[in-house]
Amino acid sequence: MGGDGPGVTERTRLRRMREKGSHRREDLDAVLAAGWLCHLGVTVDGVPMVVPTAYGVEGDRLYVHGSVASRSLVRAPGSTVCVTVTHVDGLVLARSVFEHGVNYRCAMVYGVPEVVTDPEEKLRGLRALTEQSSPGQWEYVRKPSRKELAATALLALDLTEASVKTRSGPPDDGDSEDAELGLWAGVLPVVTAFGTPVPDPALPAELAAAVPGHIAERAGRRVDGGEG
Amino acid sequence: MGGDGPGVTERTRLRRMREKGSHRREDLDAVLAAGWLCHLGVTVDGVPMVVPTAYGVEGDRLYVHGSVASRSLVRAPGSTVCVTVTHVDGLVLARSVFEHGVNYRCAMVYGVPEVVTDPEEKLRGLRALTEQSSPGQWEYVRKPSRKELAATALLALDLTEASVKTRSGPPDDGDSEDAELGLWAGVLPVVTAFGTPVPDPALPAELAAAVPGHIAERAGRRVDGGEG
Numbered sequence: 001m002g003g004d005g006p007g008v009t010e011r012t013r014l015r016r017m018r019e020k021g022s023h024r025r026e027d028l029d030a031v032l033a034a035g036w037l038c039h040l041g042v043t044v045d046g047v048p049m050v051v052p053t054a055y056g057v058e059g060d061r062l063y064v065h066g067s068v069a070s071r072s073l074v075r076a077p078g079s080t081v082c083v084t085v086t087h088v089d090g091l092v093l094a095r096s097v098f099e100h101g102v103n104y105r106c107a108m109v110y111g112v113p114e115v116v117t118d119p120e121e122k123l124r125g126l127r128a129l130t131e132q133s134s135p136g137q138w139e140y141v142r143k144p145s146r147k148e149l150a151a152t153a154l155l156a157l158d159l160t161e162a163s164v165k166t167r168s169g170p171p172d173d174g175d176s177e178d179a180e181l182g183l184w185a186g187v188l189p190v191v192t193a194f195g196t197p198v199p200d201p202a203l204p205a206e207l208a209a210a211v212p213g214h215i216a217e218r219a220g221r222r223v224d225g226g227e228g
Numbered sequence: 229m230g231g232d233g234p235g236v237t238e239r240t241r242l243r244r245m246r247e248k249g250s251h252r253r254e255d256l257d258a259v260l261a262a263g264w265l266c267h268l269g270v271t272v273d274g275v276p277m278v279v280p281t282a283y284g285v286e287g288d289r290l291y292v293h294g295s296v297a298s299r300s301l302v303r304a305p306g307s308t309v310c311v312t313v314t315h316v317d318g319l320v321l322a323r324s325v326f327e328h329g330v331n332y333r334c335a336m337v338y339g340v341p342e343v344v345t346d347p348e349e350k351l352r353g354l355r356a357l358t359e360q361s362s363p364g365q366w367e368y369v370r371k372p373s374r375k376e377l378a379a380t381a382l383l384a385l386d387l388t389e390a391s392v393k394t395r396s397g398p399p400d401d402g403d404s405e406d407a408e409l410g411l412w413a414g415v416l417p418v419v420t421a422f423g424t425p426v427p428d429p430a431l432p433a434e435l436a437a438a439v440p441g442h443i444a445e446r447a448g449r450r451v452d453g454g455e456g
Contacts, residue, residue: 037314037316037330039267039269039278039280039312039314040278041267041269041276041277041278041310042276043271043274043275043276046271046308047271047308047310047338048269048270048271048276048277048278048308048309048310049269049276049310049336050267050268050269050276050278050310050311050312050336051312051336052267052312052314052316052332052334054330080274080275080276081276082269082275082276082277082278083278084267084278084279084280086265086267086280088265088280088420090423090426091361091362093362093365093369093425093443094369095369095370096369096370096371096372096376097354097358097365097366097369097370097371097372097376098372098373098376098380100358100361100362100365100369102265102282102361104280106280108277108278108279110275126325130325130328133319133328133330134319134321134328134416137321137325137328138325140411141321141322141323141324141325141328141411142323142324142325142406142409142411143324143325144324144325144326145326148324148325148326152326170426170428170429170430171428174428174429174430174431175430178370179430181370182435183368183369183370183435184427184431184435184436184438184439184440184443185427185428185430185431186425186426186427186428186431186436186439187425187426187428188362188422188423188425188426188443188446188447189422189423189424189425189426190420190421190422190423190451191420191421191422191423192316192418192419192420192421193418193419193420193421194416194417194418194419195318195416195417195418195419196417197321197414197415197416197417198318198398198414198415198416198417199412199413199414200398200399200402200413200414200415201398201402202398202402202403202407202413203402203412203413203414207410207411207412208412208414210412211412211414212412215321215412215416218416219416223418
């Protein structure tokens with residue numbers, strides 16, 4: 001691989017490029033902006049509980065619905081949670097079982113969540129949550145009523161303690177002894193995309209066919225906003 | 229929606245059909261079989277840590293690499309972990325912000341992981357792990373050497389304490405007052421599929437073009453094995 005340096009050094013350099021960690025805010029923002037579903041880890045009675053839930057980012061805060069964490073919040077207010085956002089980009093198919101892996105982008109955010117009570121922040125947070133997964137819907141659909149707003153628990157997490165890990169590129173054994181085995185190796189990409197909108201069967205036919213532009217334009221597009 | 233019964237009852241029945249929980253083993257098996265990446269929740273120094281990692285199922289056990297959980301295992305042997313497997317099927321776009329949601333299939337498995345030391349089970353577990361994400365690779369590539377096997381920590385979790393939650397179908401507000409708003413509503417499907425295999429640049433050209441059948445046939449297919 002390459003040839004612009006001694007084998008081992010080159011390999012080390014490439015490996016470092018393929019799997020990397022970061023604490024840079026812009027790397028965190030990129031991973032968070034590319035998704036809308038996180039896995040929220042909370043401790044309930046001393047046991048970790050991992051729940052998938054939608055999130056939204058607004059400024060320096062990440063918002064999730066409080067309902068999923070309510071058991072934890074009630075029993076252990078002020079306890080730390082972990083929010084993990086993962087994008088899978090491909091299966092790394094190496095020449096040996098040992099070198100198999102995954103190309104991914106992952107962000108982990110730790111913090112003590114705050115229950116949002118300020119009505120204005122609650123609206124901003126819910127808007128961020130809605131727009132993260134479904135841009136355009138906040139303006140298009142009916143916004144929360146006072147009653148609905150009161151019935152919604154919203155948690156905010158500061159983006160102060162976070163890390164990003166990614167892996168990209170081919171397997172690491174391209175310059176190992178296993179390369180002599182003559183086996184195919186590479187990456188099988190994994191792509192998550194939106195399909196064709198499916199109208200609610202309860203809609204009258206005319207309305208069912210009139211998919212709004214902000215929804216229709218997403219069909220076939222990658223969920224993470226990437227190309228290809 | 230329907231009309232084969234009083235409005236409220238019908239609605240209740242449909243809602244129940246759309247979001248459901250299950251403790252049936254066959255429902256658990258279906259969700260686990262449709263994926264290969266989980267989010268593993270472990271408690272480290274009293275704080276939940278949620279890490280994405282590959283898993284494999286063999287019989288009544290789920291296997292994950294021990295490395296990701298090693299910090300936890302060393303500090304708190306015998307502690308309970310949570311393994312969550314989530315498949316996102318679509319965004320539920322309702323007529324109000326409040327009714328927005330996600331169609332998904334999710335399995336949660338709790339248990340105290342066991343470090344696998346028996347060499348035969350270790351091989352079986354690693355095989356399950358490899359074949360879950362990459363069927364055919366175990367036979368195609370070089371299997372673990374004695375040294376590699378010793379260097380790999382493998383955790384096993386019994387599938388005894390587990391639950392499944394799913395949501396499917398259209399939004400729940402098709403027969404609510406909001407249906408009068410004349411807004412489009414429905415589901416924007418989310419589909420995760422394999423792309424075209426990308427050969428390792430380190431491969432000689434001839435070999436690069438010779439993608440093995442068990443890999444080539446996955447291009448364009450859904451990761452969860454579903455149709456469409």
